[in-house]
Amino acid sequence: MKQDPCGSVLVVGGGVAGMQAALDLADSGYRVHLVERTAAIGGAMAQLDKTFPTNDCAM
Amino acid sequence: MTLSEVVHVSGSLGNFQVTIRQKPRYVDMEKCIACGLCAEKCPKKVDDPFNAGMGKRKAAYIPYGQAVPLKYAIDPQHCIYLTRGKCRACEKFCPTGAIHFEDTERTVTVTVGAVIAAPGFEAFHPQGLDVYGYGRLRDVVTSMEYERLLASNGPHMGHLVRPSDHEEPKKIAWIQCVGSRNINRCDNPYCSSVCCMYAIKQALVTAEHLSGGDVEQAIFYMDIRSHGKEFERYYESAKEKGVRFIQARPHSLFPGDKGKGAVLEYVSRDGRPVREAFDMVVLSVGLQAPRTAQELAQALGIQLNESGFARTSAFEPVTATHPGIFVTGAFQSPKDIPQAVTEASTAACEAARALAPARGSQAREKTYPVERDVRHQEPVIGVFVCSCGINIANTVDVQAVVEYAHTLPHVALVENNLFTCSADTQNLIAQKIKEHGLNRIVIAACTPRTHEPLFQDTLREAGINPYLVEMANIRNQNAWVHQQDREKATEKAKDQVRMAVAKVALNEPLERLKVNVIQQALVIGGGIAGMNAALALADQGFPVILVEKSDRLGGNAWKLPTADTGEPVQPQLEATIRKVNAHPHITVHTRATLAQASGSVGNFQGILDVDGTQQEIRFGAAVLATGARESQPVEYLYGQDPRILTHQQLDEMLQKRPEAPAQARSVVFIQCVGSREPQRPYCSRVCCTHTVKAALRLKEANPDLDIYVLYRDMRTYGERERLYQEARRRGVLFIQYSLEDKPQVEKNGQDLCVTVTDPILGRPLKIPADYLVLAAAMEPNPAQDLVEMFKCGTNEDGFFTEAHPKLRPVDLSVDGLFVAGLCHYPKPLDESIAQAKAAAGRAGVVLAQDEMRLDAIKSFVTDKCDGCALCVDVCPYQAIRLESVEEGGRAVRRIATDPALCKGCGLCAATCPKGGVMVHGFTLNQLEAQVEAALAKAV
Numbered sequence: 002m003k004q005d006p007c008g009s010v011l012v013v014g015g016g017v018a019g020m021q022a023a024l025d026l027a028d029s030g031y032r033v034h035l036v037e038r039t040a041a042i043g044g045a046m047a048q049l050d051k052t053f054p055t056n057d058c059a060m
Numbered sequence: 061m062t063l064s065e066v067v068h069v070s071g072s073l074g075n076f077q078v079t080i081r082q083k084p085r086y087v088d089m090e091k092c093i094a095c096g097l098c099a100e101k102c103p104k105k106v107d108d109p110f111n112a113g114m115g116k117r118k119a120a121y122i123p124y125g126q127a128v129p130l131k132y133a134i135d136p137q138h139c140i141y142l143t144r145g146k147c148r149a150c151e152k153f154c155p156t157g158a159i160h161f162e163d164t165e166r167t168v169t170v171t172v173g174a175v176i177a178a179p180g181f182e183a184f185h186p187q188g189l190d191v192y193g194y195g196r197l198r199d200v201v202t203s204m205e206y207e208r209l210l211a212s213n214g215p216h217m218g219h220l221v222r223p224s225d226h227e228e229p230k231k232i233a234w235i236q237c238v239g240s241r242n243i244n245r246c247d248n249p250y251c252s253s254v255c256c257m258y259a260i261k262q263a264l265v266t267a268e269h270l271s272g273g274d275v276e277q278a279i280f281y282m283d284i285r286s287h288g289k290e291f292e293r294y295y296e297s298a299k300e301k302g303v304r305f306i307q308a309r310p311h312s313l314f315p316g317d318k319g320k321g322a323v324l325e326y327v328s329r330d331g332r333p334v335r336e337a338f339d340m341v342v343l344s345v346g347l348q349a350p351r352t353a354q355e356l357a358q359a360l361g362i363q364l365n366e367s368g369f370a371r372t373s374a375f376e377p378v379t380a381t382h383p384g385i386f387v388t389g390a391f392q393s394p395k396d397i398p399q400a401v402t403e404a405s406t407a408a409c410e411a412a413r414a415l416a417p418a419r420g421s422q423a424r425e426k427t428y429p430v431e432r433d434v435r436h437q438e439p440v441i442g443v444f445v446c447s448c449g450i451n452i453a454n455t456v457d458v459q460a461v462v463e464y465a466h467t468l469p470h471v472a473l474v475e476n477n478l479f480t481c482s483a484d485t486q487n488l489i490a491q492k493i494k495e496h497g498l499n500r501i502v503i504a505a506c507t508p509r510t511h512e513p514l515f516q517d518t519l520r521e522a523g524i525n526p527y528l529v530e531m532a533n534i535r536n537q538n539a540w541v542h543q544q545d546r547e548k549a550t551e552k553a554k555d556q557v558r559m560a561v562a563k564v565a566l567n568e569p570l571e572r573l574k575v576n577v578i579q580q581a582l583v584i585g586g587g588i589a590g591m592n593a594a595l596a597l598a599d600q601g602f603p604v605i606l607v608e609k610s611d612r613l614g615g616n617a618w619k620l621p622t623a624d625t626g627e628p629v630q631p632q633l634e635a636t637i638r639k640v641n642a643h644p645h646i647t648v649h650t651r652a653t654l655a656q657a658s659g660s661v662g663n664f665q666g667i668l669d670v671d672g673t674q675q676e677i678r679f680g681a682a683v684l685a686t687g688a689r690e691s692q693p694v695e696y697l698y699g700q701d702p703r704i705l706t707h708q709q710l711d712e713m714l715q716k717r718p719e720a721p722a723q724a725r726s727v728v729f730i731q732c733v734g735s736r737e738p739q740r741p742y743c744s745r746v747c748c749t750h751t752v753k754a755a756l757r758l759k760e761a762n763p764d765l766d767i768y769v770l771y772r773d774m775r776t777y778g779e780r781e782r783l784y785q786e787a788r789r790r791g792v793l794f795i796q797y798s799l800e801d802k803p804q805v806e807k808n809g810q811d812l813c814v815t816v817t818d819p820i821l822g823r824p825l826k827i828p829a830d831y832l833v834l835a836a837a838m839e840p841n842p843a844q845d846l847v848e849m850f851k852c853g854t855n856e857d858g859f860f861t862e863a864h865p866k867l868r869p870v871d872l873s874v875d876g877l878f879v880a881g882l883c884h885y886p887k888p889l890d891e892s893i894a895q896a897k898a899a900a901g902r903a904g905v906v907l908a909q910d911e912m913r914l915d916a917i918k919s920f921v922t923d924k925c926d927g928c929a930l931c932v933d934v935c936p937y938q939a940i941r942l943e944s945v946e947e948g949g950r951a952v953r954r955i956a957t958d959p960a961l962c963k964g965c966g967l968c969a970a971t972c973p974k975g976g977v978m979v980h981g982f983t984l985n986q987l988e989a990q991v992e993a994a995l996a997k998a999v
Contacts, residue, residue: 006074007173008418010411013066013356014178017397018389021404022176022411025901029412029908032422034170036064036080038352041127044180048110048124048204050211050218052397052866053261054294058451060126060213 008032016044061168062129065352066359073384073414074173084163086134086142087120091158094122094130094484098150098159106138108215112205114223115215120150125213125449130483134159173418174384174411177360177370178404181390182350184239186343188246192238193313193341197322198224200313200341203234203258210265212449220269222340224320228270229339233324234259235310236281240346241781250367251781252346252394256285259344260295263303278304278338280326283773287745288396289859289885292736308334313341329819347394360385367779369393374623374890375632378407378897386410393778398869399891405870406894409901413599419908429523431569434499439470439565442498443557444489446480446505448535455539457550461504464554468561472496480505486518493522500564504532504557525569527916527981532560555994562993566986570916573959577662578680579907581900582607584654584846585685587615588633588889589881589896591640593683596900598645602907605677606640607652607668613637615687616882619708621715621757623889624749624780657849658938660960661876662912681876681903684846684860685896688882691740691839693733696805698834703812704805706836707750714757721761724830728814729755730803731771734837737799742857745886747835748775752783754833755792767792768827770803770816795825805832838886850874851936859885870899878902917964917981919957925976927953931968937961940968940977 008031012023015037023033035042046052049059061082068079087098102118110117110124119138122130140147141161151159183204186194193200199222201209212218222229236259240252263277284305286295299305308326316322321339328334349368357364362380363371370380370387378386388407389400412419443465447453458476465474473496477485480503492498503515508531516526534553542549579602583594586608594606606613614637620629640646649670657666662680690708698704705713713720721727729751735744748771755767769787771794776784788794796819797803803816812829840858847854852872853861860879863871870878878899881892906912919939929942932955939961944951955977957968968977975984 005421006415006418007076007171008415008421008423009170009172010174010176010415011066011076011078011170011172012176012178014180014389014391015062016178016180016389016400018180018400018404018407019176019178021401022178022388022408025405025408025905026411027423028905029408029901030420030423031412031415031418032424034061034078034080034172036061036066038063038065038179039123040062040085040121040131040133041123041129042062043124043127046397047126048112048207048211050207050214051261051265053257054288054290055865056261056265057866 009034011036014038014044015042017046019044063133066356069175069360076172076175076384078170078172078175080168080170082166082168084136084165085131086136086139086160086163087132088158088160089129089131091156092131093156093158094132095155096132097153097155098132101149101153103147103149104138104140106135111208111215112202114205114208126479126482128483132158173415174386175360176407176411177356177362177380177385177387177391178389178407179350179353179356179391181347181394184246184248184345184348186238186345189238191312192235192343193322194343197313197315197341198319199229199316199321199339200343202343202345203255203262204345206262206342210262210269212451217450218269220266222320229321230270230274231276231338232263232266232278232340232342233338234263234277234279234342234344236279236344237309238343238345239348241282243785248346248348248367249782249785250394250779251285251777253285253777254394254396255344255346256281257288257291257294257396259342260286260298260303262342264298264301267301276304277302278306280306280308280310280324282307282309283775285773285775285777287743287775287777288398289742289865290855292741292743296741330822331820347390349391353391362387365779374625374627375893377890377894378403378410384414395778397866401867402869402898403894405898405901409596409600409897409904412901412904413596416600419601428520431520431525432499432523433569434524434528435569437499439500440472440496440498441468441470441500441502441561441564442473442489442492442496443468443471443475443502443504443561444480444485445474445476445557446503446535447476447478448505448539449479452505452535452539455543455546455549456534456553457546460550461534461553461557465504465557465561468558470500470565471561473498481511481514486514486521489515489518490522493519493524499524499528500567501529502532502557502560502564503529504534504553504560506535507531507533527570528564528567530560530564530567532556558996559990559993562989563986566983566989567981570980572913572916573918574911574913575662575960576911577907577909578664578678579603579910580605580679581903581907582654582664582666582677582679582682583685584682585615585687585881585883586610586613586648586650587685587687587881588617588636589687589892590615590683590685591636592893592896593685593880593900593903594640594646595636595643596897597683597903597907598643600900600904602645602904604646605668605679606646606648607654608648608650609653611650613640613648613650616689617889619711620889621711622753624753624783625890629889654846654849658961661906663960664876681878681906683878683880683896683899683903684843684872684883685880685899686841686843686846686883688838688840688886691734691837693834693836696730696733696803696832696834697807701807701812703830704832704834706834707747707754710754710831710833718761721758721765724762724765726766726768726827726829727758727831727833728827728829729767729769729833729835730814731769731835733834736772740837740839740857743775744835744838745775746838746888749780749783749888751833751835752776752780752787755787756783756790759787759790759792763790768814769794770797770814771795772797772799795819838882840883843883850877852877859883870895870902876906914960915964917979918959918962919964919966919968919977919979921955921957921977922975924974925954926974927955928973929953929955930973931955931971931977934967934971936965936967937963939963
């Protein structure tokens with residue numbers, strides 16, 4: 002018999018892509034392990050001042 | 061898990077064992093209160109990587125002010141104790157004993173069903189490209205460094221100064237394609253896709269940073285690639301605001317006067333050598349896959365492509381070469397934030413799809429303490445005034461606002477925070493609520509649009525109702541717009557705080573409504589996007605109704621020979637259609653349209669018109685994938701000669717008459733036909749690559765064929781650049797034209813002739829053409845009926861408008877509606893598929909719950925309603941109806957509101973002449989109190 006899959010997902014990288022993937026999965030009923038290489042999540046977007054084309058604050 | 065890396069993965073889809081190495085933090089996360097004393101006392105200064113090496117941090121550090129988790133760490137490479145065995149100053153001063161030098165590396169093993177890899181990118185290192193003088197000339201910086209110089213939490217707190225003398229630069233140059241589109245020196249032949257736009261952004265933002273705004277910005281470029289949604293308008297606005305765009309590649313950089321700034325040498329469009337001095341030069345460095353991504357790929361056992369990004373296919377754009385492993389973000393290919401966020405949802409969807417049977421098996425719910433009943437208590441108000449780094453504090457005298465807030469009625473506590481939104485401040489607010497018995501909170505900071513949910517959650521965690529908070533927006537509505545007048549801005553901030561305090565005193569606890577979710581989806585549009593969305597939803601276990609207005613599924617994909625990766629489309633398309641038709645959870649209706657719709661997220665009702673017969677449907681979420689089409693050109697003699705074709709017509713001809721290229725001598729392509737023109741001011745994104753693919757296909761069939769591409773900017777972004785390079789290698793000639801001097805097409809007898817001004821010769825060229833191919837613009841299919849039914853919106857160009865261009869790129873402004881494919885913006889097949897799966901993933905978030913909570917800001921009827929029904933007509937959401945009710949033995953007319961439909965906009969309350977209908981959280985007495993407070997004078 003085929004084993005049931007595990008309902009957890011590993012997300013590697015805590016930048017904007019990793020965080021969004023983790024949030025979507027957590028909101029749809031999956032347990033998420035988010036692994037980040039540095040001391041905090043946020044990634045490159047946190048280093049940006051503003052974003053195009055709306056000039057919104059990146060933070 | 062921070063400071064952690066995946067070292068090994070074994071197992072397979074559904075059951076992977078992952079070994080994670082967690083490096084020591086040397087700080088106990090449970091004990092650290094992020095007070096910062098350790099960093100203050102740490103004697104070791106280190107180049108700050110968050111500030112791209114400009115500015116310093118300590119060896120005891122947090123990466124940045126708003127870091128999550130907001131816990132300090134000790135950098136073992138630089139800590140004096142860890143490297144030389146002496147110091148421990150941080151340990152001495154830490155008030156909570158959180159420093160833990162005995163901390164060791166740990167290895168953790170977790171079992172997961174799927175893996176998503178999002179290791180990101182690294183900026184290209186320009187040291188190797190000596191002509192740009194990076195490292196040699198102090199005022200030559202990378203774009204990432206420049207970004208930090210602009211940032212308010214950067215090394216100079218957002219005061220833009222150049223590195224050499226800390227003076228404000230007044231003349232700045234950007235050099236594009238540094239480390240991109242370069243086959244000679246750096247081996248990154250691809251286009252990094254984002255640099256043109258970020259350079260334009262930096263040029264525009266620079267003007268805001270410099271005193272008086274007097275600055276000259278020049279962008280040196282090869283092609284400006286503003287191929288995203290609303291990007292072309294942004295580019296045009298930069299030109300209008302005086303940013304110079306110079307099509308040239310500076311070949312040498314020399315030190316400027318006294319070693320400051322830099323002198324650029326380049327050759328102008330008309331062939332003249334130019335020397336021009338700039339105060340500062342920004343190198344627009346490209347994106348590349350970092351070394352850590354290669355290591356991760358190795359650990360995961362997935363393959364990379366020749367550029368070092370993860371190998372995927374156009375039809376499975378986020379699926380890596382190992383089942384159960386998905387990739388997203390810039391690791392998949394260089395991309396901007398909306399695309400990264402979209403594809404993050406795509407990857408989440410693919411993982412959810414693969415693990416559908418296990419949904420909910422491992423999830424845990426967040427719990428909140430029981431709410432304290434504050435209904436009959438006197439208000440005890442806490443006011444938290446945010447400095448927002450320098451965003452507010454630079455313009456508003458925050459201390460004066462704090463002192464003033466103390467004098468306001470019911471205010472028991474006032475605090476100032478550097479970043480009120482940071483994680484430690486949330487803990488602080490919760491703690492103060494409990495400590496001081498606060499029962500109403502005012503946050504004087506930024507906009508409730510982005511931050512109110514955060515503070516509401518903090519209130520819940522502190523055990524009070526989330527609706528007892530008010531925000532005074534002293535940043536966006538004050539500090540940002542009154543930078544020139546500190547005194548008046550401070551007075552205005554006091555007014556704003558006084559108004560918020562007056563209102564919050566009257567806030568009442570509100571109950572959020574629950575609605576049952578109909579766990580079924582509607583997908584409108586049966587093209588490649590609609591079908592992929594339907595399959596992704598159905599595979600997650602949700603029944604899907606797929607509605608297609610024509611008589612067959614497939615849409616534009618029927619006309620597309622290959623994807624941009626070269627993979628043939630037709631076999632995949634047919635396979636997709638077979639899967640859709642065979643899927644037990646998908647009901648397909650062709651020749652069908654949605655005739656009516658009502659309801660709201662989780663609970664929509666609609667009427668389908670299927671080939672003339674009507675049927676009722678119900679659904680919890682919908683994906684709109686109504687597509688776009690190739691427009692009909694209205695110039696270049698289109699329609700007057702069978703040899704003048706659009707892309708789709710050319711592809712069709714090559715299909716039917718494969719011998720045609722061999723019989724021709726010359727083919728001319730004209731780009732931007734109907735795009736980037738005043739009547740259609742957007743870039744159609746797909747045409748440059750389509751032309752290059754078609755040119756290669758023609759060259760394949762007849763290598764002697766002369767092919768000319770008349771273009772404005774070639775926009776073969778990302779890996780598509782390789783196709784452009786290949787076309788040039790095979791001898792396709794690319795000739796640039798300008799909007800002011802468009803090509804002319806003539807027909808002399810039987811001969812077609814195209815005349816274009818060659819920019820290098822400066823003279824008109826006459827090119828005979830056996831075929832003329834027009835890269836016609838993509839235009840959205842009309843969707844006005846859906847816009848009216850759902851009250852969602854489109855932009856000026858008729859494409860659906862997403863809820864947030866960066867952070868919610870596939871959500872529409874109406875909750876429960878999602879967008880995919882060409883109806884959102886022109887895009888190639890792989891991006892349509894990715895977006896369709898992202899939309900399915902986002903819809904899955906709604907459908908996965910059996911009941912959902914709605915906001916409590918809803919209209920309600922008071923006993924003053926006399927049933928005049930004035931409000932019924934003004935309600936834009938059809939949320940109000942007139943009813944007849946028994947009262948004291950006779951029938952009276954009253955209105956009734958439907959909370960599920962109500963958006964809390966307040967039109968009804970504004971219309972009602974007698975206070976018969978109001979909105980929770982915005983009742984008349986609350987608004988009156990606020991207005992009275994606004995009119996009162998600050999003392």
